[in-house]
Amino acid sequence: MRSELLKDMGFLPTLWLSSFHLIYLGASTKIQNPIINFFIFLKVALELSGLKGTRFKSVKPMSESESYYPPGRTLSGLRPIIKCIGELEVAQYRISKSAWLKEDEDERISVITRRINDMTGLTMSTAEELQVVNYGIGGHYEPHFDFARKEETNAFRNLGTGNRIATVLFYMSDVEQGGATVFPVLKTALWPKKGTAAFWFNLFESGHGDKRTRHAACPVLAGSKWVSNKWIHEAGQEFLRPCLLNPPPEDLTA
Ligand SMILES: O=C(O)CCC(=O)C(=O)O
Ligand SMILES: [Fe+2]
Structure with a gap:
């Protein structure tokens, strides 16, 4: 049925097959209509690409030294995360620049939020602000979970x-060259392509974190990589993605 529809739409089959990455994890999702959701997804992803270069009030320009390495420190062993708000944070696990974009800052941000609600069927009322991330050459982010694990009891407190129930990652x-998002357990690599996006549930319906x-x-080898994250939280999803009492197999949870 889907392929018949796509044939009628002419240009879509290639986009659907080669550019659109949608990861479904967990037992079920509330995404009922993949075709409608595909259009919304694509539209949001393209709108986001159009935001590049926009000046946001909360995003202060960085000085030359901030946009490089912290003064007085050497390159060895230091991997700074450079935040566009001008703060510099040294981290061992990633090199990137990021900014959080507020709803009321630009009409396009609230439109994007509304569309993410449309496409996922989840409420955005408890979601985090939109995070925009830029990686230069060598920029990367080591393997991690987006959700807080059992032992991280204070995260998001x-x-x-609640915890981060789902992630939407827009390219x-x-x-x-380089810059793929890789899912080692799933043996899956998503190659960044402007106007595409990935969605996955971080938590099972029981609320347990999904190890998968x-x-x-991966490090950017040539060029520059721009993504944005929308992290959707548990609170408010009770009737949109009802909980299951049965826990998933222990070896799948984190
Ligand atoms: O940049 C990517 O491909 C992934 C980013 C990511 O995982 C994150 O920001 O949590
Ligand atoms: Fe992540």
């Missing part, structure tokens, strides 16, 4: 909205 640019969602951003 200040938000009061806002192509990358000349472990992922990493």
Whole structure:
């Protein structure tokens, strides 16, 4: 049925087959209509790409030194995360620049949020702000989970909205070489392509973290990589993605 529909739409089959990455993990999803959701997905992803270059109030330009390495430190062993708000954070696990874009800052951000709600069927009322990330050459993010694991009892506590139930990752640019998002357990690589996006549930319906969602951003070898993340939280999803009492197999949880 889907392929018949796509044939009628002419240009879509290639996009659907080669550019659109949608990962479904867990027993079920509330994405009922893949065709409609595909259009919304594509539209949001393209709109996001169009945001590049926009000046946002909360995003202060970085000085030359901030956009490189912290003064007085050597390259060895230091991997700074450079935040566009001008703060610099040194981390062992990633090199990137990031900014959080507020709803009320630009009409396009709230439109995008509404579309993410349309395409996932999940409420955005407890979601985090949109995070835009840029990786230069060598920029990467080591394997991690987006959700807080059992032992990380304090993570997201200040938000009061539970764990990160799902992730939407938009690719806002192509990358000349490198920069794939890899899911080692799933043996899956998503190659960044402007206007595409990935969606996955981080948590099972029981609320347990899904180990299979472990992922990493491979180093950018040539070019520059732009992505944005929308992290959707548990609170408010009770009737949209009802809980299951049965826990998943222990070896799948983290
Ligand atoms: O840049 C990517 O491909 C993945 C980013 C990511 O996993 C994250 O920001 O949590
Ligand atoms: Fe991630």
